[in-house]
Amino acid sequence: MLIAHITDPHLGLDTRFLPGHPGPQEALRRALSHVRKLDPAPEVLLITGDLADSGAESDYDTLRTVLADTLPSPADGGPRVWAVLGNHDDRAAARRILGEMLDPAADAPEGLICLHTQHGGLHFIGLDTVVPRRPHGELDDTQLNWLARQLQACAGEPVVIFMHHPPLVSGMEVMDRCGLLRGREQLGALVRAHGNVQLIAAGHLHRPVVGLLGGAPVLVEPSCSHQLELDLRTHGQLAVRLEPPKVGLYRWTPEDGLACHFSHVHAYPGPFVI
Numbered sequence: 660m661l662i663a664h665i666t667d668p669h670l671g672l673d674t675r676f677l678p679g680h681p682g683p684q685e686a687l688r689r690a691l692s693h694v695r696k697l698d699p700a701p702e703v704l705l706i707t708g709d710l711a712d713s714g715a716e717s718d719y720d721t722l723r724t725v726l727a728d729t730l731p732s733p734a735d736g737g738p739r740v741w742a743v744l745g746n747h748d749d750r751a752a753a754r755r756i757l758g759e760m761l762d763p764a765a766d767a768p769e770g771l772i773c774l775h776t777q778h779g780g781l782h783f784i785g786l787d788t789v790v791p792r793r794p795h796g797e798l799d800d801t802q803l804n805w806l807a808r809q810l811q812a813c814a815g816e817p818v819v820i821f822m823h824h825p826p827l828v829s830g831m832e833v834m835d836r837c838g839l840l841r842g843r844e845q846l847g848a849l850v851r852a853h854g855n856v857q858l859i860a861a862g863h864l865h866r867p868v869v870g871l872l873g874g875a876p877v878l879v880e881p882s883c884s885h886q887l888e889l890d891l892r893t894h895g896q897l898a899v900r901l902e903p904p905k906v907g908l909y910r911w912t913p914e915d916g917l918a919c920h921f922s923h924v925h926a927y928p929g930p931f932v933i
């Protein structure tokens with residue numbers, strides 16, 4: 660099975676201060692058009708937050724429209740689409756507009772958008788790391804206890820976790836200050852105890868980053884809109900650099916396990932058959 664992953668489209672972002680940026684809506688359309696052209700086609704598309712830059716309903720409407728215009732419905736061979744929210748999002752507005760893409764599990768902690776669904780032999784568990792009006796993320800005991808129950812219920816079965824704030828320390832100091840500041844160690848302990856989490860997919864850093872938590876790979880996909888400058892200096896600066904956006908394409912089978920590919924949205928010369 661193939662899983663596509665895009666993140667941080669930041670719809671509504673004013674990109675006039677980013678010369679050369681096509682605008683977040685066009686950037687999203689390009690990324691989704693790229694997903695549409697992938698062959699074989701992904702069965703699942705994960706979107707890991709910062710869907711809208713300021714949480715406006717109109718931007719969630721735009722997301723719905725661009726998705727509908729770009730990708731076929733699952734009935735017509737398109738991917739199942741599931742999303743979690745990021746620190747720029749607004750839970751109530753997103754929930755009103757995005758419906759089943761953000762459908763919390765029946766037993767999800769009150770007020771949180773935590774998902775648990777299945778497809779192609781995998782469980783997909785979406786975590787809600789949002790702390791309203793704050794840039795950092797947290798997993799509190801209520802959500803961790805819910806996750807423990809989900810993992811227990813699917814003991815021995817493979818799981819993909821997706822969330823906005825990645826459970827790792829990147830070394831990008833400014834971003835680490837607004838990273839997952841609570842619950843990382845407990846999440847790692849749960850992942851290790853379950854033993855069958857194949858992947859933790861995340862966003863937020865606007866850079867491609869790979870880490871490890873509880874024995875599972877943590878994969879941070881770059882934004883489909885704009886990237887952050889790679890700056891690992893102490894007291895480094897936060898700056899945008901328009902490096903090429905990518906789509907994550909993760910291949911998983913029961914026999915082979917996981918392989919993560921990164922597919923450029925921009926077209927480059929080739930292919931040259933050799």
Ligand SMILES: [Fe+2]
Nearest residue numbers: 667709745863
């Ligand atoms: Fe973001």
